[in-house]
Amino acid sequence: MPESVVVDVNVNGVAYQREIEPRLLLVEFLREEIGLTGTHIGCDTSYCGACTVTLNGRLVKSCTCLAVQADGGEVCTVEGLEQNGELHPLQEAFSEHHGLQCGYCTPGMLMASKSLLEENPSPSREEIRKGIAGNLCRCTGYVNIIKAIDAAAVKMQGV
Amino acid sequence: MRNLPAQNANTPGQATSKVGAELQHEAATLHVSGAARYIDDIPVPASCLHGAVGMSTIASGRIKRLDLSRVRQSPGVQAVLTLQDIPGHRDIGPVFPGDPLLLDEGGVVQFHGQALFAVAADTVTEARQAARLAEVEYENTESNLDIRHGLQEEQLVRPSHTQSRGNAKAAIEASPRRLHGEFSSGGQEHMYLEGQVSLCIPTEDNGMMVYSSTQHPSEGQKLVAEVLGIPLHRVTVEVRRMGGGFGGKETHANQWACLAALLAWKAGCAIKLRLGRVDDFVGTGKRHPFHTEFTVGFDDSGLIQGVEMDLAGGCGYSPDLSDAIVDRAMFHADNAYYLPAARITGHRVKTNAVSNTAFRGFGGPQGMLATEAMIERIARAVGEDSLTVRQRNFYSAEDGRDSTHYGQKIEQHIIPSLVERLVGTSDYWGRRAEIQEYNRQSPVLKRGLALTPAKFGISFTVQHLNQAGALIHIYTDGSIQLNHGGTEMGQGLYTKVAQVVAHAFQVDIERIACTATRTDKVPNTSPTAASSGSDLNGMAALDAAEIIKKRLVDFAGNHFGAEPGDVCFIDNQVHVGQERYSFAEFIQLAYMNRISLSATGYYRTPEIHYNRDTASGRPFFYFANGAAVAEVLIDTLTGEYRMIRADICQDVGESLNPAIDIGQIEGGFIQGAGWLTTEELVWGEDGRLQTNSAASYKIPAIGDTPGDFRVELLPDSPNREATIFHSKAVGEPPLMLGIAVWSALGDAVASLSDYRESAQLNAPATPEQVFMACRSMRERN
Ligand code: FES
Ligand code: FES
Numbered sequence: 001m002p003e004s005v006v007v008d009v010n011v012n013g014v015a016y017q018r019e020i021e022p023r024l025l026l027v028e029f030l031r032e033e034i035g036l037t038g039t040h041i042g043c044d045t046s047y048c049g050a051c052t053v054t055l056n057g058r059l060v061k062s063c064t065c066l067a068v069q070a071d072g073g074e075v076c077t078v079e080g081l082e083q084n085g086e087l088h089p090l091q092e093a094f095s096e097h098h099g100l101q102c103g104y105c106t107p108g109m110l111m112a113s114k115s116l117l118e119e120n121p122s123p124s125r126e127e128i129r130k131g132i133a134g135n136l137c138r139c140t141g142y143v144n145i146i147k148a149i150d151a152a153a154v155k156m157q158g159v
Numbered sequence: 160m161r162n163l164p165a166q167n168a169n170t171p172g173q174a175t176s177k178v179g180a181e182l183q184h185e186a187a188t189l190h191v192s193g194a195a196r197y198i199d200d201i202p203v204p205a206s207c208l209h210g211a212v213g214m215s216t217i218a219s220g221r222i223k224r225l226d227l228s229r230v231r232q233s234p235g236v237q238a239v240l241t242l243q244d245i246p247g248h249r250d251i252g253p254v255f256p257g258d259p260l261l262l263d264e265g266g267v268v269q270f271h272g273q274a275l276f277a278v279a280a281d282t283v284t285e286a287r288q289a290a291r292l293a294e295v296e297y298e299n300t301e302s303n304l305d306i307r308h309g310l311q312e313e314q315l316v317r318p319s320h321t322q323s324r325g326n327a328k329a330a331i332e333a334s335p336r337r338l339h340g341e342f343s344s345g346g347q348e349h350m351y352l353e354g355q356v357s358l359c360i361p362t363e364d365n366g367m368m369v370y371s372s373t374q375h376p377s378e379g380q381k382l383v384a385e386v387l388g389i390p391l392h393r394v395t396v397e398v399r400r401m402g403g404g405f406g407g408k409e410t411h412a413n414q415w416a417c418l419a420a421l422l423a424w425k426a427g428c429a430i431k432l433r434l435g436r437v438d439d440f441v442g443t444g445k446r447h448p449f450h451t452e453f454t455v456g457f458d459d460s461g462l463i464q465g466v467e468m469d470l471a472g473g474c475g476y477s478p479d480l481s482d483a484i485v486d487r488a489m490f491h492a493d494n495a496y497y498l499p500a501a502r503i504t505g506h507r508v509k510t511n512a513v514s515n516t517a518f519r520g521f522g523g524p525q526g527m528l529a530t531e532a533m534i535e536r537i538a539r540a541v542g543e544d545s546l547t548v549r550q551r552n553f554y555s556a557e558d559g560r561d562s563t564h565y566g567q568k569i570e571q572h573i574i575p576s577l578v579e580r581l582v583g584t585s586d587y588w589g590r591r592a593e594i595q596e597y598n599r600q601s602p603v604l605k606r607g608l609a610l611t612p613a614k615f616g617i618s619f620t621v622q623h624l625n626q627a628g629a630l631i632h633i634y635t636d637g638s639i640q641l642n643h644g645g646t647e648m649g650q651g652l653y654t655k656v657a658q659v660v661a662h663a664f665q666v667d668i669e670r671i672a673c674t675a676t677r678t679d680k681v682p683n684t685s686p687t688a689a690s691s692g693s694d695l696n697g698m699a700a701l702d703a704a705e706i707i708k709k710r711l712v713d714f715a716g717n718h719f720g721a722e723p724g725d726v727c728f729i730d731n732q733v734h735v736g737q738e739r740y741s742f743a744e745f746i747q748l749a750y751m752n753r754i755s756l757s758a759t760g761y762y763r764t765p766e767i768h769y770n771r772d773t774a775s776g777r778p779f780f781y782f783a784n785g786a787a788v789a790e791v792l793i794d795t796l797t798g799e800y801r802m803i804r805a806d807i808c809q810d811v812g813e814s815l816n817p818a819i820d821i822g823q824i825e826g827g828f829i830q831g832a833g834w835l836t837t838e839e840l841v842w843g844e845d846g847r848l849q850t851n852s853a854a855s856y857k858i859p860a861i862g863d864t865p866g867d868f869r870v871e872l873l874p875d876s877p878n879r880e881a882t883i884f885h886s887k888a889v890g891e892p893p894l895m896l897g898i899a900v901w902s903a904l905g906d907a908v909a910s911l912s913d914y915r916e917s918a919q920l921n922a923p924a925t926p927e928q929v930f931m932a933c934r935s936m937r938e939r940n
Contacts, residue, residue, distance in 0.1 A: 023284075037200035038193020040402070042352040044436045047853035050352055078193035087191065095187035098818050101826060102649025103190030104352040104402030110191065129861050136853070138352050138403050139649045141825035142861045143868055 007071040011036065012080030022068055026060070027051045029067035030077060038078040038107045042136070049135030052108035053077045059115045061134075078107035081114065090114055090152040099148030101139035109135050113149045122153055163747050164636040178662040178884045181818035185654040185673055186400065186647075197402050198356045198372050199433055207358075208237050208279040210422050210432035211286035212415075213293045214442060215262070218271040218511040218846025219302035225264045226294040230278055233292055235285030238426040240277040240418065242266070247388030251417055253378060253410040257316070257477035258514065260386060260417055268297065269476035270513050271846040272441035274414065279422045279430055287435060302511035302846045306343075306450040306473040309508040316478040317507040322489055322774040324564045325500035330465025334456025338540060342453075342532040344525055344922040346473070347446035347518055347834045348850075350858050351648075353402020355443060356433040357416040359383075359423040366393030367420045373412035374404045374646050375686035380678045382413045383420045394420075399675035404648035405830070406517030409686045410479055411443040440851040444516030445840065447472040447484055451529035461541040461548035465500035466533075468492055470526060474507050475514040481507045484517065486620055488526035490778060493563055495574045495612040496530065496552040501564040511846050517688060519830065519894045523615055528835070528922060531611055531898050535905055539917040545902065546587065546610050550578065553612075566775035567616075570879065573784040573810050574612050577873055581610065584871065585788040585806035594790070598910040605793050606803070607907025612786040613895035616779030617690055617888045618767050624685040625764035625780075627695035631660065631703040633756040637743025639664070639671045644684025645696035646676045650890055651819035652692040658815055659697045659883060663704035665728040666742055681759070690783070690888035693815060695762055697883035703760025711745070714754045781880045783887045784873075785809035787828060787896035789865075789903040795911065795937075798930025800904060802832065804867040807896055812878035812887030824870050824893040831897020833859040835922045836904070904929055911936040 004019045011034060018033045030036045030053070039062060042050030046064040053062045054076045055069070081088040090110055093099065100106045109132060116123060116131030123131060128149050129142075137145060189195035213230065215222075231239055242249060242263035252258040262268060262275045275293065280286035303309055331337055358370040366389065373379045376396040384391045396416070401408060419432035434442065453468040470488050474481040485505040492503045534552070538545035554561055554569045561569045582588065587610055594606045619625050629643035641660050647653045653673040661668045674680070685695065708728065715726045715735045725736045733745035740748070750756060769776035787807045793800040807828060811820045837857040841849040850856040877885035901924055908918035911933060920932045 031200075035202075036193070037196070040197070040353070041199070042354075042436070043853040045852050045854055048352060078191075082192055087188070091191035094191045095183050098183060098822050100184060100187065100190050100649075101651070101822060102352070102401060102403045103184075103186065103195055104197065104649075106190045107193050125866070129866075133860060133862055136352070136858060136860055138350055138405070138830070138858060139826045140822060141827075141829035141859075141868075142864050143825045143870075144822060146861075 005068060007068055009070045010074045012076055020067055024067045025063055026065040026067045026070055027062035030062060036077050036079050040104055040107060042104065047136065049108040049112060050105055052111045052135060054111060054115060059112060078110055081110060089155045090149070093148040093152035093155065097148040097151055098144045099140070105135060105137040109137065109145060117153055117156065122157055125150065160635065178658050178815050180658065180816065182654055182658060182668060182816060184651055185657055195400065197353050197400065198358055198370050201358060201370055203358065203431060204360060204429045207429040207431055208281060208426055209283045209286045210277055210279050210419055210430050211290035212274045212418060212438065212442065213276045213278065213290040214438065215268040215271060215273040215275055217268055217297050217299055220268050220297040220299040222262060222264050222266050222268060222295060223298050224296040225275060227276060229292040229294065230289050233285065233289035235281040236278055236289045237281065238279040238422055240421050240425055244425060245386055245421060248385040251382045251386065251413055252477060253413065253479060254482065255478040258479065260414065270511050271848070272513060274442065277418045277422055279426050304510050304512055304842050304846060306448065306471050306508050306510065309510050310471050310506055314509040315507050316474045316509045317482045319504055319506045320486065320489070320771065320774065321502060321504040322565045323502040327465045327467045327500040327502040330500035331454055331456030331467065334464040335458050336540065337454065337456050338536055339454045340533060340536055341451065342529050342921060343450045344448060344528050346448040346515060346840045347838050348440060348840060348856055349405045349407030349445065349518060350856065351401065351403030351405060351407055354434050354436055354439040355408070355412055355415045357419040358429065358431045359419040360429040361423050361427060364393060365389060367423065369394060369396045369416055369420060371396055371398055371412055371416040372401045372408055373398055373416065374408045374648065374688060375410065376646065376676055376678050377682070377684045378410065378686065379413055379416045382417050386417045386421055387424055395677060395679045397675050397677040398646050401646065401648040405519045406521065406688060407443060409517040409688050411516050436853065437851050441848050442513065444475060444479060444514045446518035446834065447474060447481065447515040447522065447525060449488065449525040449529065453529065453533050455533055455537065457537050459541060460551060461537045461543055462551050463496060463498060466498050467502045468529065469504050469506065470529060471506040471508050472522065472525065473510050473512065473515065475510055475512040477514040479514040479516050481515065483620055484522035487522035490565060490616055490620065491523040491526035492530055494527045494530045495554060495614040497554045497560040498564050503564055512842065519827065520891045521689065523891070524831065524895045527613060527895050528898055531902060535902060536917045539909065539915065544591065549612065567777045567779060573876065574614055577784055577808055577810060578610065578612055578786050581786050581788060581806060581808040587788055590790065603794060603796055605795055605907040605910045607791045607793065607903040607905070607910070608788065609899050609902030609906050610786060610788045611899040611902050613892060615783045615892040615895060617694065617783055618764055618778060618780045619685065619689045619691060620769060620778045622767060625695065625767060626685060627699040627762050628681040628684060629696060629699035629703045629760040630680050631700065631707060631758055631760070633707060633746055635747055635750050637670065637746045640674055641671050641700060642674045642680045643696040643700050644676065644681045645692045646687040648687070650692060650823060651816065652687065652696065654819060655693045655815045656696050656700045660700050660704050663701055663708065664742070666731050690890035690892065692890065693886065694882055694888055698762035699760040701760065701883065702762055703758045706758040706760060707756065710754050711749055714749050714752060718752060781878060781887065783810060783889065783892040785892055785896055787899040789899035791900065791903045791907055793904065793907045793929055795933040798926040798933065800926065800929060802863065802865040802900060805865045807870045808873055809893055810873040810876050810887060811889045812876060812882065813885040814872055815884060815886045817872055820872060820889045821870050823889045825868065827893030828896045829859050829864055831894040832900040835897055835901040836924055837863060839923050839925050908932045908936055912940045
């Protein structure tokens with residue numbers, strides 16, 4: 001049994017301290033240790049993006065990141081997008097514009113698009129395509145995902 | 160109940176949630192907030208253990224020794240399950256036997272990755288590590304992965320079947336021109352983003368509660384009961400949603416549910432079994448690869464006179480659903496074309512691969528693709544644009560060119576006008592001229608264009624599956640709970656069926672809650688497959704709604720002395736003559752007067768039949784039609800390419816929800832394009848799948864989709880058959896529109912011969928294949 005370590009991770013503004021095995025992945029930490037199951041496991045190997053979260057403001061694939069790497073850091077997951085009971089404009093746009101079918105890729109897509117809009121608040125369609133190039137969707141053919149991100153960007157610019 | 164719930168002083172507004180409205184997915188809010196629960200997200204009992212499966216490391220041979228002592232001693236292991244432990248059935252073949260659940264010493268391994276044993280441990284990692292520790296000695300035997308070789312050796316999982324009309328051989332010989340060709344298409348991994356997963360919890364009565372990511376809960380229930388040796392009524396299977404299915408969870412969810420149930424029974428506690436992605440790739444079936452040989456006779460205009468075609472599907476090691484899948488390939492070997500004389504034979508070839516299974520289109524795409532490849536070659540041979548040759552060969556009401564090679568009459572000729580419309584909206588001919596000009600000027604980069612149609616038969620070809628059930632409860636606050644046998648995998652089925660029920664009662668969709676598909680709510684259901692979800696379950700739900708409505712109308716008659724015609728459901732209200740009641744108010748009144756507010760509904764598709772002995776009948780209730788134009792740009796020196804533009808027109812009848820239908824079309828087209836371009840399955844000589852993860856198996860990413868993508872639903876085209884509100888199925892048909900992309904790639908390659916020759920391009924047309932096709936075209940020209 002590998003020695004356990006203590007980590008302090010702030011997730012969506014809440015501080016968590018847990019004693020974990022050093023090999024525990026960040027995605028396992030989120031899902032099993034603190035019960036946030038909105039972050040999904042798709043491919044296990046950093047290719048699909050279903051597990052995308054931000055760590056200290058940067059996008060990471062939490063299936064390919066150890067929980068100990070997040071020690072002392074701040075993680076944001078899909079559960080942290082909603083503020084004071086209000087959906088984030090991206091969340092609204094993904095529902096309204098049919099940016100999801102089975103929904104399994106959706107949390108990762110939302111995190112990737114949030115990070116895209118933070119860097120580039122009014123991206124062109126081409127920039128949107130580049131921005132979510134690391135996230136796979138098997139259902140939608142991506143068209144409505146692009147529409148949703150575009151609509152959210154417009155809305156967020158407006159306010 | 161003593162006290163009825165308070166009614167909201169509900170100011171009735173117009174009910175907007177009706178059939179035809181572009182409502183968002185019923186669980187959209189749950190999805191975007193991360194609250195939607197998939198199987199792996201369900202909170203588990205504290206004692207829950209995790210399962211993993213030990214798999215074979217050879218493709219063919221006998222197990223001489225299977226020593227699991229290291230597995231048992233591995234840290235965290237609580238239970239090990241072997242073949243000998245299984246109290247009931249040991250074979251889970253869904254239609255025919257041939258799928259052993261596990262193997263033991265003396266057992267025969269038939270593919271690389273076959274399940275030998277299962278293990279339960281405290282954590283997922285411990286279970287997976289233990290599963291790798293078995294010591295196995297094999298006696299290897301020769302394995303075969305080649306369809307042609309298997310066919311030569313007559314290694315078949317099921318007998319071949321032939322459909323024929325007239326004397327095809329004679330018709331071909333009498334034709335002015337003849338062509339003989341071969342074509343092969345590769346398989347396809349489903350790559351549902353949520354992998355196979357099942358959670359089993361033993362119940363107090365020695366039964367099992369099973370949560371399974373499955374398209375076919377009733378079959379899961381039956382098989383779990385059979386392997387446990389208990390009656391079906393002790394097993395309940397539930398699935399609220401899947402993270403994608405695409406056919407890959409029609410029969411291939413069963414094995415993992417059965418193993419989890421057996422482990423739970425053996426360990427006496429809850430078990431979750433979630434396959435890691437590599438195990439999922441290796442251990443579950445895929446789309447069938449096909450090898451096709453054809454001889455076709457035609458005239459100088461490219462009009463087909465006769466066809467002989469042998470379609471050989473690579474089934475893997477067992478029958479699974481291959482009989483019906485190869486049948487469907489045969490049923491679609493005509494695609495949209497009249498074959499005056501035809502002999503179509505389908506072979507079910509056994510190979511040492513995982514048993515191939517349902518995948519969106521269910522063999523239809525493979526049959527259609529072979530025919531489209533044939534049409535391409537005919538067009539080059541007669542020196543015409545392939546579109547022209549396609550149009551010439553369409554079914555039509557004239558000259559008796561309106562029946563299929565299996566005897567079904569084409570009642571409605573939608574394709575010719577749909578294609579004409581798409582030719583216009585996509586500016587096919589204008590772009591054709593422009594592309595030819597571009598290609599003349601551009602020595603290295605070449606553009607390609609193609610239009611392909613798809614006519615897809617709707618119904619299960621296995622007749623008894625064409626039935627469905629639904630269950631509706633109305634509660635005393637006027638809220639409605641809806642359940643049916645169909646499963647939700649992202650296709651929007653729950654949303655559409657809820658719209659049907661909202662429409663029936665003329666109430667808002669918010670009043671309706673869709674509940675998880677469960678075998679104890681609606682029993683004996685069919686798989687959610689064959690694009691039949693809303694056709695079947697929509698009708699069953701409508702039936703249940705109509706039963707309750709009739710009770711309510713009769714009640715109004717008795718209670719108020721109203722004539723049935725005086726009672727109507729409108730805008731969240733019930734009108735009885737001049738009186739208006741809010742829906743909830745009326746429901747409470749009915750309850751107080753002891754009217755049953757719950758009903759089951761049932762539907763079976765009328766008129767369909769197919770006689771296998773005569774290979775004829777009317778297997779399909781109707782056809783869904785569509786066409787796509789794709790434009791690509793290829794680099795003839797590297798084989799790299801891009802899809803530039805796609806235009807689609809799809810006939811969905813009177814759409815239940817146009818937004819959902821368009822989403823299905825976009826997603827289906829891209830998935831079809833993936834099958835024919837980047838998605839390549841490669842097996843090693845040892846029978847091991849080399850492309851066993853998303854790292855090496857490439858499904859379309861956003862950059863692989865066309866920047867310019869236009870989708871239209873064919874307007875004013877209600878289904879003439881009495882389907883649910885005259886809509887048409889949309890799940891599978893658009894996948895076959897992806898064939899346009901493959902054809903466009905061939906067209907770009909053919910430009911190297913000034914369109915005199917057709918490209919030697921099998922599927923998938925990976926960049927490597929396109930490069931080779933360009934090179935061989937250059938060598939010959
Ligand atoms: S699960 Fe992390 S990228 Fe796929
Ligand atoms: S919606 Fe299913 S994977 Fe994206």
